Amino acid sequence: MKQTQYDVLVIGAGPAGSVMARDVVRLGHSVLLIEKRARIGYPVRCGEASTTLDLLENTYGPIAPECIETVLNGLFVYGPGGIALDAKMPNVGVMLNREKFDPWLAHLAEVDGAEVVVNARAESVSEVENGFRTVSIVMPTGIEKIKAKMVVAADGIESRIGRLLGINCLHRPGTTCTGVDIEVEGILTKPDYLTFWQGHDFINDGYIWSFPKVKSNVTNFGAGFLVSSKQDSDIQTVALEWLKKLYPDAKVKSVVGGLIPVSGNLKDCVRERFLMIGDAAHHTNPLTGGGIASAMRGGQIGAAVIHEGFMAGDLSEKFLRRFEITCMKRFGNEHKKIMKFRRFLLGQNRSSQIALYKLIKAYLEGGQRIKVFLKKPCTIISFIVKFLRFH
Incomplete structure (x- = not known):
């Protein structure tokens, strides 16, 4: 000094x-x-992955171009019951290096x-x-x-x-996530989207992710779940198993892990x-x-x-x-x-999660948002009541 x-x-x-x-x-x-x-x-x-480039630059000044790997234009989520959500959101965020x-x-x-x-x-x-x-x-x-x-x-x-x-x-259990990030050669999923797998068919108390770094031609593939008082699975093992299951030919470059605070x-x-x-x-x-x-x-x-x-x-x-x-x-x-939404989502059983994902899918499909409520008002109201019970 x-x-x-x-x-x-x-x-x-x-x-x-x-x-x-x-x-x-x-x-x-x-x-x-x-x-x-x-x-x-x-x-x-x-x-x-981070928020939009415009927001970052407006708040903190111009960001060096070499720090930006990918401009993101949407999210893709594989949910339970084979339901997939495609949320098109131009310039929703960026992948940083x-x-x-x-x-x-x-x-x-x-x-x-x-x-x-x-x-x-x-x-x-x-x-x-x-x-x-x-x-x-x-x-x-x-x-x-x-x-x-x-x-x-x-x-x-x-x-x-x-x-x-x-x-x-x-x-503390329930307020911390343990996660592993695996750097994989090449782009595994849609290059300008963040891709997730969530729900009872995958990791219910967390999610799997695939984040593309286009300039470097690698993917950050990983998994994370909430730390419980009695953990049955090792997150690195879980992440590598899902990588092999989803992308059996993927070539791993590196593996790192750590704890993430999710308590607010x-x-x-x-x-x-x-x-x-x-x-x-x-x-x-x-x-x-x-x-x-x-x-x-x-x-x-x-x-x-x-x-x-x-x-x-x-x-x-x-x-x-x-x-x-x-x-x-x-x-x-x-x-x-x-x-509160996280607790609500993770607290649903598989059938409730499937119903919720169906509602979200219908909502995301342009021009059908009013029809969603008119078609299934009781389902929507029941989810609202359940959500309000979570603190």
């Missing part, structure tokens, strides 16, 4: 951490961004004035003393102690630094001169597990709140609570609704 004292120390150089670092340094504060791995963005533990995207974001922060250091693992964090927290960082050359007026943990699910400060961010936003993710963002704060979609865009939004929101705190001379826990409130308004409330 170039110095031993900073205004803000950001731990973790994923999308959340890099956006946070860039925005904070642009607001006039000294920033140290550290990453425990030797290479930012590698290995990739992510399906790499995280090996290029993550370093690019960190580089933007560095260009704007943040110091970026790799091979640096945060080991411990102190209580506040004289307006600073001290973080012990393990480097190849030894341990360095860095003082920061504000510490931000973007260190992933079950944040080590968050737990050291008493924040309950451990995964953590209600408690701040302390005095400390807050958590990204996966550490569970800023992920509770249905899909996707979290790139919301992680970046959280980084921006956190940077704005920290700047306000510096200007007000107040980085107390009470002041920083506005970060949690703003994140909830911007995307957390939507995540709560999505989580």
Whole structure:
């Protein structure tokens, strides 16, 4: 490190951490961004699908073309009972290349004035003393102690630094997904669509996916399901079995896995001169597990709140609570609704799922939406009643 004292120390150089670092340094504060791995963005533990390119660029500025693998124009879902849903949605999202995207974001922060250091693992964090927290960082050359007026943990699910400060961010059954992503040679499914397999005929408490990376001519094929208190199956075995069953000639290039928080936003993710963002704060979609865009939004929101705190001379826990409130308004409330739908969907038996998929299929077929209700009003009403019972 170039110095031993900073205004803000950001731990973790994923999308959340890099956006946070860039925005904070642009607001006039000294920033140290550290990453425990030797290479930012590698290995990739992510399906790499994200929201629309327009939304990303309007919010965060132009994205380097080499970071975009595929522009997505729809979703295809194989459901129970042989029912398939084709949702045509032009420019609904993009496939990113995280090996290029993550370093690019960190580089933007560095260009704007943040110091970026790799091979640096945060080991411990102190209580506040004289307006600073001290973080012990393990480097190849030894341990360095860095003082920061504000510490931000973007260190992933079950944040080590968050737990050291008493924040309950451990995964719990039913609120965490275990997933495996298998990189496969070639494009397995429609090249501009995300493809899913869901329901009792596949993985009921999760789903299988096929995400095409057209420029690289590979597919991210994977599977994930909710972690239960008694897990009968290993997710890697399940994913590889489904790959062999669906695409017996597929050639595997690599396999990575990990945990994904699907609990909705953590209600408690701040302390005095400390807050958590990204996966550490569970800023992920509770249905899909996707979290790139919301992680970046959280980084921006956190940077704005920290700047306000510096200007007000107040980085107390009470002041920083506005970060949690703003994140909830911007995307957390939507995540709560999505989580309710997930519980509803997974709570249906096979016959109910088939009936639901038939309704969705009819709805997606243009010009028949009014007929859907007129033809099966009782079925629709029964699903509405069931949905309202889920909390």
